Amino acid sequence: MFDYLIVGAGFAGSVLAERLAAVEGKKVLLIDKRNHIGGNAYDFYDEAGILIHKYGPHIFHTNSAEVFNYLAKFTDWRNYQHKVLAHTHGQYVPIPINLTTINDLYGKNLDSSGVTDFFAAIKEDVQQVKTSEDVVVKAVGRELYETFFKGYTKKQWDLDPSELDASVASRVPTRTNKDDRYFTDTYQAMPLHGFTKMFEKMLSHPNIKLMLNTDYHEIMHEISFEKMIFTGPVDEYFDFCFGKLPYRSINFKFETLDQKTYQRTGTINYPNDYDFTRITEFKYLTGQKHKKTTVVYEFPKSDGDPYYPIPRPENNELYKKYQALASQSETIFVGRLATYKYYNMDQVVAQALSVFKKIKQENELNLDPERVASNSSLSNE
Template sequence: MRFDLIVVGAGLCGATVAERAARQLGMSVLVVERRRHIAGNAYDEYDEHGLLIHRYGPHIFHTNSERVFHYLSQFTSWRIYQHRVRAMVDGQLVPLPVNLDTIAALYHVSVDEPRLQSLIQQDIMAVPRVENSRDVVMSRMGARVYEKIFKNYTKKQWGLNPEDLAPSVCGRIAIRMNRDDRYFTDRYQGIPSQGYTKMVERMLSHPNIHILLGTDFRELRGSIDYDTLVWTGPVDEYYDFRFGKLPYRSLSFQLAYHDSEFVQPVATINWPNEYDFTRVTEMKHLTGQFHSKTVLMYEFPQSDGDPYYPVPCDESQRLYLQYQTLARKEERVHFLGRLGTYQYYNMDQVVAQALHFVDTVLGR
């Protein structure tokens, strides 16, 4: 068997490369996926109750890239949706990201905007050099916000103290000196109207694309000829963990069903200080589905299991650089996506990366 291109991984990154290579460049493509389904961690399906579930946690598409949005819009229509999150702090729900209403609740005041801004400015700690995630929060939001919202949540999510994590972890979270309670402010936001799996299915529906599910590519090495290989799995796995395993955070999920239309006022509630779970998401807020039942998804971070999040700390970066050195020497193999490049990318970022790769590498 011979293919112009083999893509390892059928998530959004791999599907984008495969679709563009087949449709735009006329390549013969083999997609190899270890799981028994396509769409990667964005995979969704209807459960036994007929509720649409994001099996690997909530996925909300958002981007400022017109190109990425219009590219994916070839394969789906959209349910316009703007995500809202609350955090349970001291028995009350406060908005996330932190805005003026969050500050008012944490400081137990009800005053005008200039006074609220003044309160948080007084609490901010001067940090000569921001070196970790604790420094980020303390220098931007102060001790009260750090202690109430970030400190314990970060420990649960990453299994490390904020001072042991790169600034980029907490730096992803905005602080707003207004009352905008949307979690994202991107130009384009929404959920594929028939789900992510249907969208990816349409992306991969091309006669030049062949798909092998439930297959570990390492078992195929030597038996299939190809010109180019795109690897979207963990980069350390490709090299058989030559320098040791890169650290990842994983998740486990528990579902709780309720005989009511809704339970939560918003899609996601974070629990920074109580319990072992970090957040609870009610799927129907995302999907817009009409159903007599509803389901809550509880997320429990853990070290073992499928890799979800590269751990951004100095030790992991030093280890990754060793694998990156090997990867840069490859002529026919290219590493893409969150796991292939050990970067905490959003969905739109991996699609943009894949489109750029096809333009600049395959397109030549």
């Protein structure tokens, strides 16, 4: 008899498994259809002995001390600030767009005040910001939009930015200084020995039983459990009764090279040339010393494992139908796939910690009849 059956051993499922086992003393069965833990953050050593991320680069960053300190229970950190270049017009320039980007691209020698005036002169007056195109042209104008965003977005989402919710482009800021870090979060670090080692420590509690290569359909009627927590696709849980929620997937092409480094920084974006969107070199991310190096090319596609929920109004409306079903279910839905949200890793951890707090409060209420009666009488007034 298990207290909880948790479906999915990524961040959402693993954090909840650990908290329920360690804090509440609950017996947890954690299952995953893949042959490994860690979800899309899973990393491993390839044949050359280089630590790589199987599902593309995962770079941890957060402004939440709670999230950072929680994960620090299971890993030491390596300080790392990610930097990205974009290859365009035969040059490699910083992205997000900053002062250096403009000076290099246009052969100028502007300071922060000058680049502010430059943006002011070229940006478009958009009254209502509804789409990703609106966000960018309002900030930096049409030319820079077409240089850095239009082609990249088309490859990544198979949609024009004018067809995508404003939230997508809003993730990428525009800077008037020389800050060339991709993220500006308070905490920027990588698990010292990799994500998988962190997950192994997180799931080492004796109250957690782990089953891999297991589809929940195969066992949920064979095993006794009190409550289910589901971190997989919400539409799959409800047998796609309203139709499939759209996602983008990625084909990853790995290449090991007999040289110490391949490129100038961790990731280089290719917004306009080639079929791939970017190339990432893992040794920058991990800090590993090795005579060889491994890179990954990313080719977005429409079919395959669901990675990115596509933020469009019609997709959100479809999700709301599943959300209504989920709200009536006794199952708890957590994570990017279960809530159809374009979450970063730290946001998933924060969501899982928040859900745990609610579960803990409910458990405390159930153990205290007077508090249950008090809450019940209040709710009836």
